[in-house]
Amino acid sequence: MEKLVSNTGSVDKYQLHSKDSFIASAEAQIKDMKYRCLNLVVAFKFSADASDVEKFESRALSLKCVRLFAKVQSNLYLASLCEPSFSGQNQFRQMCQVIKNFFDELMAYSPKAHQAAKKCCIGISALGHDSDTVASAVVHAIQATMSNTGDDGTQHLCFFSTTLQAQLKRERVLENYLQQVIRNSALRVTYQPIINARTWQIAGYEALCRFPSTEQLKADTREMIGIAEELDLVSEIDLMVYQKSFTDFVSQLREEGNFINVNLSPNTSENIGLLFDFVEFLATSVDLDMSQIVIDVNELKPNSKPFEFREVLPRLKDKGTRVALDDMGMGFDIAYYLESGCFDLLRISRSFFRNFSESGTHHQVVKLLIQLCHKYHIEVIAEGVETLEEAQLLAYLGVDYMQGYVFSHPLEMDELKRSLAEVHERIKLVTHCNYDEPACGDASGGADVMALAEKNLPHMDPGEPISLAYEYQRSLEAEVLPVINRGECVGLIDRPTLNLHLTPAMGTKLETSKEAAIWNKPVAGVMNVHFPRVEKSMPMSELIELVRSNRLSLPVVVVEEGRYKGVITQRQMIQQLTNMCGPN
16 A cells, blocks of 8 residues: 655555545645645535445545545545646646546546546635635535536536636637647648858748637637647647648748758657658658758657657658757756757757847857757757847857748748748848948948947956956957946957956966966956947948048947947948948
8 A cells, every 4th residue: 555654644545534634634745745736626526316426436545646535425525636846837737637637547447437427516626726725725625516517417627716717618618629620620830931040041941830710719829739738639730730831842842952840749648750650651742852851859848758769769860850959948958968969950949049138148158058069060040030130149159040030920831932032131131230231432321320330249247257258259259349237338348458368378278376367357357448439320421431530449339328239340340431432
């Protein structure tokens, strides 16, 4: 017999408790827990003439998912259900999954007991949501059994919390809708271009599923995929996307060297190796070479079946298909996966670079991550790129591919074909550093200085160390680094300024302990605090004249009401003057 031990002594898991014993034992178990858990108290109320009640009692008492079981009256039972809870999980979905696990286990153990449980009134109380103590949860669960009897005389699951009950009704609507979409093959597929950050050409397209009419249901694709994973239907969705996207790619988008990028959820009971066999079958049926397929392996959720990637991915890679690790959530141990040799690409989400403008630390994190990937011969795709500045800086940091709204929203095939010319124009804006090439002899074409400023430079905080500035200038060949404090540029660091504080022995075996300490000095002590500033509204022609007449020296910081907007470097100015004075 399995025992659950608490500070109060030994609790027999298989004991049929009284109501008071149930409350005391559950409180003791919760007090003794050393990790965060979801705790539910579930009441089962049977009709007076219900059959198989005793069978339900004996079977439910033995279920692994039931921590405690109590008989309150001849037709009223209580169960304590508990499961570890992880940060980032949808708690309501987890509640539904815990209840589902109970019924699945009961069905496997005794179909008759399962049938009896389906006919009874079931009330649920969630500790931490509608109750703070087990005693109040018991009262709430029993009260919940008395409401919402169905038209057929049976009882639907009923939460005591009206908020949770409303969520339950919505969840059921979404589940029915999802099943209908799959049954009718009504899933839509959109495509988002993936840009090669070296050649600045479209390298491929990611195929993304979309559910029709989800606006009315107020549900997004992420939520629908989460429901599909819980219902174990996500592999059906994946296969529908493969079939549609492979056909579209071959007939509409395929060019030499480009690829179609599809997603695979490992949160499924299906055999992953068998799914890969389907991928090969679908590709062969439309004459698509396996080398033109990239498969993103999505995040593995807590409590999902382990994904034995070392067993199945090499077989896929042997056929030429590339495999991408999709982001780094709690389901992935990044170092373990990168060094496995099973992955060719890593996707980084917008969360890694959306704060570029706030802190130079974010540049360092992304740069180190890219360097780590390249060490293992893994290319990096940045997704969710929304601005020209982000695209330029990511390319500057060494990202291999990028995609996002700055180039194109995900579009259905017909609309994508019409929009490809616009995508190429957006790429040109990135590669031309976001300033116009003026006509020969024209001072600026009427542009202001922001058209000339470098807005994608990494920047530093005053307290960051000299070693970081050195690394930026060494690895990124940055001409100048702005030092930003609360949105204001308080200093500049260029290579000559930095070299004044370094010695030839630093970074070598001859480095002394005194020299080693210099690396940790804050850049605030070495930066140049005397530099010209100009307002972003200044005409470019005026700036060029000031520089030509030696009334203004470079680099120049561009500001708007005192807040940093960019830097105009000597390199930028030379390029501009070259454009102006090129051959006639």
